[in-house]
Amino acid sequence: MKRIAVMGTGYVGLVSGTCFAEIGNRVICCDIDEQKITNLKKGIIPIYEPGLEDLVKQNAAKGNLSFTTDIAAAIQESDIVYIAVGTPMAETGEANLSYVDAVAKTIGENLNSYKVVVNKSTVPVGTGKRVYNIIHEISGGNQEFDVVSNPEFLREGSAIEDTMNMERAVIGASSEKAASIIEELHTPFNTIILKSDLESAEMIKYASNAFLATKISFINDIANICEEIGADVTKVAEGMGLDSRIGKKFLNAGIGYGGSCFPKDTSALLHIASSVGYDFKLIRAVMETNDIQxxxxxxxxxxxxxxxxxxxxxxxxxxxxxxxxxxxxxxxxxxxxxxxxxxxxxxxxxxxxxxxxxxxxxxxxxxxxxxxxxxxxxxxxxxxxxxxxxxxxxxxxxxxxxxxxxxxxxxxxxxxxxxxxxxxxxxxxxxxxxx
CATH class of the missing domain: 3.40.50.720 (NAD(P)-binding Rossmann-like Domain)
Structure with missing residues (x-):
């Protein structure tokens, strides 16, 4: 059993924390929103996700899952600290890291023993090192710690299933020690483990979502052409999907993608590319097609x-x-x-x-x-x-x-x-x- 603190009780934090508790860990979910924590203690869930309410109540009753606004105590009592706060899109299109920075500062202030600090939030490449530097500076370098990037790949509406039977766990770590600890944490999920450096793990998340968004926009452009020539895009997509190199998923033509990930992540990836002087024309076209659709x-x-x-x-x-x-x-x-x-x-x-x-x-x-x-x-x-x-x-x-x-x-x-x-x-x- 590992002692885990999850910073943030939004979609990613609450689902991940609950599933970690379900496989036998002791998890404390933290938030600065007192009303949200009060409701969670009563079994009132702030989001809709099939199966989540029952799982929260079951693990709270077993003592594996608890909720608190005492973030300092939760950090001090845990071995692994997950950062799962929001990274909303700023006006520039880049990810707003103010919440991540605030959590890193709080971790630095309460670093009382070796801990693995894990970024679960979707963050730009370089955020792992940014978090490390903030914690190191605030803590004064007196305690050992490591930073890991462990991006989430949850689909709203099936997030419990996606976690308990995850396709892969990406672990980008600053040390083999930290990577092994997070790998062990994921062993009960019986999943494929991919270890990498911090930067690659951070990029995997953006690249994955951008590629899926590209498939959606591509088939929507094909659909628009089909309407003009009298073809049926569902048959076109079916024929394409039979090619094992392409696959049938995300080839459903429609009115475009939405939600918390694809719009934000494609925009953030475009900003990352621009920041290093690369004109990512393909992803720009993906976003334009989606807006038109x-x-x-x-x-x-x-x-x-x-x-x-x-x-x-x-x-x-x-x-x-x-x-x-x-x-x-x-x-x-x-x-x-x-x-x-x-x-x-x-x-x-x-x-x-x-x-x-x-x-x-x-x-x-x-x-x-x-x-x-x-x-x-x-x-x-x-x-x-x-x-x-x-x-x-x-x-x-x-x-x-x-x-x-x-x-x-x-x-x-x-x-x-x-x-x-x-x-x-x-x-x-x-x-x-x-x-």
Whole structure:
């Protein structure tokens, strides 16, 4: 059993800390937000993630997991200190490291024995050495410690599964001693371990997310061409995916990527490249394609209706993906304001993200917990998130609910023949229109 302190109880910190507790370690999750810690002690989870609430309660009851605002004591009582605070995108596009710096300073002030300090936050190349220098300076060099980069690769909506059955653990360390300690910590996860230097580990995270974002933008550009020439992008993607060198994952055409990682990490990687004088044209194009893609459904709506003033549209999905309430860079944040600007009215459905969405849209739109209530009386349906409730829609009932049998599908959920069978006017991405 290892004694672990996790700095930050956001998405990465809370999930990682809980999973470390689940495999038998003693974990203290820390935060400066007193209300958040009070709620966590009561079993109130600040984020939505399937399975997380039960896992937190179980490990708290066993004594493996605790929560505190006494960060100094948590550091002093632990052997491994994880930094899992936010690194939001600054106006320049680079990662804001102020929270990381603050934690490093606090660690330096409370360094009472040898500790492995682990960066779990997504940070630019060079941050590991930056953290080391801050801790060394603040502590006065009187205590031995090492810094490790151990980037996370969690997918919101399946983060527990991704941790307990992780594909790989990347461990970039400043010493073999520290690397071995973190390798041992990951042994119960039965995962592939990749050891590297600090800089390479930091770069792996950005490179991985940028490559996945590139696949998404690439297939979206292909989809836009398919629409002009009458091809079906789903068949094109299927054919591409059968090539083992390409693979089928992240080749689903749609309205672009969002969330907490891809937009922020592509921007940060572009800034890193610029800082060393390299013009990363490819990633710049990836970002531009993604920005353009989000406006596709609005253009399709205007092409169908012309004037959309006083038209009512059912928006199915508010979060950036299913099984989460995360609204960060969600396509809905661009689609809905654009429709409102043209005088349209919105009836929005999301099974999970309504309360989060209210922080962005307030009372400018109507919210529904039942998908068919949102569809009822709408002039058209716009699919933004491919949630289970949307995938399982009864298309006969959809047609009955709508004033016009028009579906604009930004996620290519339904088969074209199925849409035709139900006499829908069906617009999707990169596929022929069904009329």
């Amino acid at each position: 989000k406006s596709k459904v609005v253009k399709k709506i205007i092409d169908v209706f012309g004037d959309i003033e006083d038209k009512t549209f059912a928006i199915l999905g508010l979060a950036f993906k299913p099984n989460t309430d995360d609204m960060r860079d969600a396509p809905s944040l661009e689609i809905i304001p654009e429709l409102l600007k043209h005088g349209a009215k919105i009836k929005a459905f999301d099974a999970i993200a309504i309360e989060e969405a209210k922080k962005h849209f307030g009372d400018t739109i109507d919210y529904y917990n039942d998908v068919y209530d949102a569809l009822s009386g709408a002039d058209a349906c716009i699919i933004v998130t491919d949630s289970a409730e949307v995938k399982e829609l009864d298309l006969t009932k959809v047609k009955e609910c709508l004033e016009n049998p028009i579906v604009i599908d930004g996620r290519n959920i339904f088969d074209l023949n199925e849409a035709k069978k139900h006499s829908l006017i069906y617009h999707s991405i990169g596929r022929p229109i069904v009329k």
